[in-house]
Amino acid sequence: MSLLELEQLDARHGLLQAVRDVSLAVEAGETLALVGANGAGKTTLLRTIAGAHRPSGGRIVFDSRDVTRLSAHERVRLGISLVPEGRRLFPELTVEENLRISAAAGRTGRWTLDEVLETFPLLAPLRHTTAKSLSGGEQQATAIARALLTNPRLLLLDEVSLGLAPIAVEGVYAALRPLFESDATVVLVEQDLSRAPSVATRVVCMLEGRLVLAGAAGELTREQVTDAYFGLARA
């Protein structure tokens, strides 16, 4: 039984259909990388899974339960957590206050305030700093820590490297590596085609709202991925 199953999922932004007929199963414990060009529908797909975007068709089944009609906060309470694109911290709240909001999910488990501060040691001295005065890397670490504090069973990461300096990206991925290697279930969107297979167990590629390629990270060649990425495989 898969942890997450998408059945013929459609999602729209007004007239634009961003996600078309996507069916996908995510197994417990795997790290799935979602790649694709800008506008391929990756962010919309993640937001639809998290409940931040209403699907226009299809079903989302999480742990054998149909969650298609549940709101975002209800899904967080079941264990789906999204680190949104652009980090979306509460700018006037301190780092610690941002982290404490996650208590609203009402889920306990491995991740506590002390535990995330240990995983992201750069945050410890910044606890009482307002989020708006953090650097990009510090903000991203806070956003990931905040999502982990909901103790998710499924973690969705949307472009955690976007807008960060290369060294900050390394820092974020170094902190995430133990998570990828643990039994956590992660779906991440990543633009960097060389990085995606190195952290993921499976790679799927989206093109114009559809899934066009899926395979184990070790088995796909770089050519296969780039062809799918740019839509050359169809021609």
Next chain:
Amino acid sequence: MNWANAVLHGILLGGLYALLATGLSLMFGVMRIINLAHGSLALLGAYMAFLLVEHAHMSTYLALLPVLPGALVVGYVLQRTLLERSLRAGELVPLLTTFGLLIVIANLLEYAFSPDVHSLPSGRIGGASWRISSHFTLPWFDALILCIAVVVLGGLQLLLRRTQIGRELRATAADPDTAELLGVDARRVYAYATALAVATAALAGVFYAMRSAFDPFTGPTQLIYAFEAVVIGGLGSLWGTLLGGIVLGVAQTVSAQIDVQYFALGGHLVFLAVLIVRTALQAGGLRVLPRGASA
């Protein structure tokens, strides 16, 4: 009354305006709702207390014990039924909804209580004042209201800073979609905010009714004063609201010192002056910056 005494009385009066304005500021800060029915909800609290005083022969202070929890419930239900739907329909819809509510409340009160003017007994403290010198008096009741306003604002500040529900309120005010992604039920948080706002309004309404006579149409006038206090103090800032109330109160009592009929006018003029200066500063800033940047 001399000038200094007028200022002192104005400061004390500011407490009442701040108390009236707190809920207005809270609802605007959290949901961007301008609640035009705020004054009418305050009056509704006064009438509920009036009912208890008249029929159950309670003291007004004792009547607050059932009235305040009642107001919390009214606020919660109001948000979950009427305002939540209005918010979903667009930014301007809550303005229309609360305007309608203002009229409905006034007419229901008139129907239930007649258009007669009433007032609530304020006990021994009501008319008492401390005569410091021949020109200087300190009315105890107004001082009590100012103290209550400070306690209410301080309590709200603590709630917002130190508690989980306070953090959730601030997070939802900043970004409701992201708060939802962390497990916050934004609509329930909104309902808590409105419950708190209506309870502070009812508290202010009861104290207003102990101080002055009221009738079913007093609400809108009080709304204007509350609104002016919020704007003078700066939108969304709690201590700013207290300052705004005090500035408004002092403007009114000092103007009344010139001529009694200038009481309300003085407050309105200060409100307009603050508004004009603030808009001029903002407009000037906006105009100068892009030009400078493009040059």
